[in-house]
Amino acid sequence: ALRRASQIVCSTGLADYVRAAVPGISLTEWRFPPLIDAADQAAVRQLRDELDVPPDAHVVGYTGNFAAYQRLDLLFEAFTQALAVDPKLMLVCVGASETARAAALAQFAPHARARVRILAPESRARMPAYLAMADCLISLRPSSDNLPLKVLDYMAAGRPIVATRGRAHEPVLNGERAFLCEAHAASVKEAILEVFSSPQRALAVASAARAHALQHYGWDRFVQLIEGLYGNIAALRPRQPLPNASARPAARAASYSSTLPDR
Numbered sequence: 001a002l003r004r005a006s007q008i009v010c011s012t013g014l015a016d017y018v019r020a021a022v023p024g025i026s027l028t029e030w031r032f033p034p035l036i037d038a039a040d041q042a043a044v045r046q047l048r049d050e051l052d053v054p055p056d057a058h059v060v061g062y063t064g065n066f067a068a069y070q071r072l073d074l075l076f077e078a079f080t081q082a083l084a085v086d087p088k089l090m091l092v093c094v095g096a097s098e099t100a101r102a103a104a105l106a107q108f109a110p111h112a113r114a115r116v117r118i119l120a121p122e123s124r125a126r127m128p129a130y131l132a133m134a135d136c137l138i139s140l141r142p143s144s145d146n147l148p149l150k151v152l153d154y155m156a157a158g159r160p161i162v163a164t165r166g167r168a169h170e171p172v173l174n175g176e177r178a179f180l181c182e183a184h185a186a187s188v189k190e191a192i193l194e195v196f197s198s199p200q201r202a203l204a205v206a207s208a209a210r211a212h213a214l215q216h217y218g219w220d221r222f223v224q225l226i227e228g229l230y231g232n233i234a235a236l237r238p239r240q241p242l243p244n245a246s247a248r249p250a251a252r253a254a255s256y257s258s259t260l261p262d263r
Helices: 015-021 041-050 072-085 098-105 124-133 150-157 185-197 199-216 219-235
Strands: 007-011 026-030 058-063 089-094 116-119 136-139 161-164 179-181 253-256
Touching: 007 015, 007 219, 015 026, 026 219, 041 124, 058 072, 058 124, 072 089, 072 185, 089 124, 098 116, 124 150, 136 150, 136 185, 150 161, 150 199, 161 185, 161 199, 179 185, 185 199
Parallel strands: 007 026, 007 253, 058 089, 058 136, 089 116, 136 161, 161 179
Antiparallel strands: none
C-alpha cells in the first residue's frame, strides 16, 4: 500500500519509518489542532465538586484510552509511590470503559484508591475543564514511535506535562516544555513530585509548552497542513484524461499509524 501511494499521511514520529520503506515519497505528518478554548472556571469548580476533589489537592490528570501501550500500569505504580511522599496527590484518569475502570481500581490498595478517580470517556467539549482542573498532565508512551495527539491538547492547556523520553514525545517535547522521565516507576514518581516541589519551573515549563503549541500547531497551521496535503495530491493529477481514467484514481493517498488512534 505504501509503495503504490502517491501521497502518504502518517502520525507524527513515523516519518523515518515511512521514508525507509518508500524513499522519496511525498509525505505529510498528521496533526490535529489542539483544544485552545479556555475552560470556564465555574465549570472547573463544579467538576471538582462532582468528583469530590478537595481544593488543596494536587491533581495528576490523564486522558485517553486504557490500552496496554499507554502504560497506565506504570502510572499507577508511580502514583502510589508518589502518594506516599505527597499525600495531597490525586489521580484523575478519563477514558476508561467499565471493564477497564474495575481493572484499574483493583490495582490500588484501599488507601490509594480513595485518591483515584477513574472515569468514562467524555465529550471533547468537556475536556478543557478536565485539563484545567489538573495541576499536572501525564503521557507515558515508551514503546511507541508516534505522537499521542492528546499531547497537543496538554500543551495548549498550559499545564506542566510529565512524559516519557523517546520518539513518541520528543518530536514536540523537550526539557524546556515538559518534565521528561524514564519508563520506570521511580523516574515517573520523581517527575511528578518535581512538578509540585518546583512551582516556578512548573509554571515556566507549562508556559513554554503552551506558547509552542499555539505557534506551531494552532488552527492556522492546521489549515496550512490540509492545504498543502491536497495541493500535493492535486499536483499529481494528469492534465489530460487517460483511458478508463474514471475507473481508477490518478492519485492515491495512504495513511499509516502503528497504533489505534487515540488522544
